[in-house]
Amino acid sequence: GAGVSQSPRYKVTKRGQDVALRCDPISGHVSLYWYRQALGQGPEFLTYFNYEAQQDKSGLPNDRFSAERPEGSISTLTIQRTEQRDSAMYRCASSLALGSGRTYNEQFFGPGTRLTVL
Amino acid sequence: AQSVTQLDSHVSVSEGTPVLLRCNYSSSYSPSLFWYVQHPNKGLQLLLKYTSAATLVKGINGFEAEFKKSETSFHLTKPSAHMSDAAEYFCVVSPFGNEKLTFGTGTRLTIIP
Numbered sequence A: 001g002a003g004v005s006q007s008p009r010y011k012v013t014k015r016g017q018d019v020a021l022r023c024d025p026i027s028g029h030v031s032l033y034w035y036r037q038a039l040g041q042g043p044e045f046l047t048y049f050n051y052e053a054q055q056d057k058s059g060l061p062n063d064r065f066s067a068e069r070p071e072g073s074i075s076t077l078t079i080q081r082t083e084q085r086d087s088a089m090y091r092c093a094s095s096l097a098l099g100s101g102r103t104y105n106e107q108f109f110g111p112g113t114r115l116t117v118l
Numbered sequence B: 001a002q003s004v005t006q007l008d009s010h011v012s013v014s015e016g017t018p019v020l021l022r023c024n025y026s027s028s029y030s031p032s033l034f035w036y037v038q039h040p041n042k043g044l045q046l047l048l049k050y051t052s053a054a055t056l057v058k059g060i061n062g063f064e065a066e067f068k069k070s071e072t073s074f075h076l077t078k079p080s081a082h083m084s085d086a087a088e089y090f091c092v093v094s095p096f097g098n099e100k101l102t103f104g105t106g107t108r109l110t111i112i113p
Helices: none
Strands: A005-007 A010-013 A019-024 A031-037 A044-050 A053-056 A065-068 A075-079 A088-095 A113-117 B002-006 B010-014 B019-021 B023-027 B032-038 B044-050 B056-058 B064-068 B073-078 B087-094 B107-112
Touching: A005 A088, A010 A019, A019 A088, A019 A113, A031 A075, A044 A065, A075 A088, B002 B087, B010 B019, B019 B107, B023 B032, B023 B087, B032 B064, B032 B073, B044 B056, B044 B064, B044 B073, B073 B087
Parallel strands: A010 A113, B010 B107
Antiparallel strands: A005 A019, A019 A075, A031 A044, A031 A088, A044 A053, A065 A075, A088 A113, B002 B023, B019 B073, B023 B073, B032 B044, B032 B087, B056 B064, B064 B073, B087 B107
């Protein structure tokens, strides 16, 4: 079956431009997560949603970063006024059940969007 | 607070020999621990998970890991390496097994023919 998809796979932009990164989770998955992975590092949590509700955005680095999931399915991560330090791989993951509590629900990751800010 | 430390950034082994990737964790809670693998140009894939059941956990592709609370370790092992095991491996901790995962910096595994 179809996994998590992300688009675009590669994005090159100039400093100061806005970018929008899209994540399409596995059908029926209610929780969706965004991570950022710098070169040579592990992914770092940015934010997550249960359905359309943003549950935790503590990992967003500053107010230039925002995310939405208006209909509880596809999500968009938007970076305004991009800076060179925003260059990274942005990964999305989804899980079948709610992201809270003591029940483990595997997060399935997409292939990522490689963002390069010139 | 929680964190994981992967003790080796690169590991090289010959095909057919054992693999050992080391991970130590720090957690205020009784943690859930995972190993994820990342092949080039692919998404992260879950290898195995520990969620307070059996301390020896078996995963896919012949990998296993042992949770040792006294040593705060969760090392990944495989008896015999295969060329297809070449990838980057991440040790991951989570307080409850979901929500935000905290990743280590990764270990790149190279298999020598």
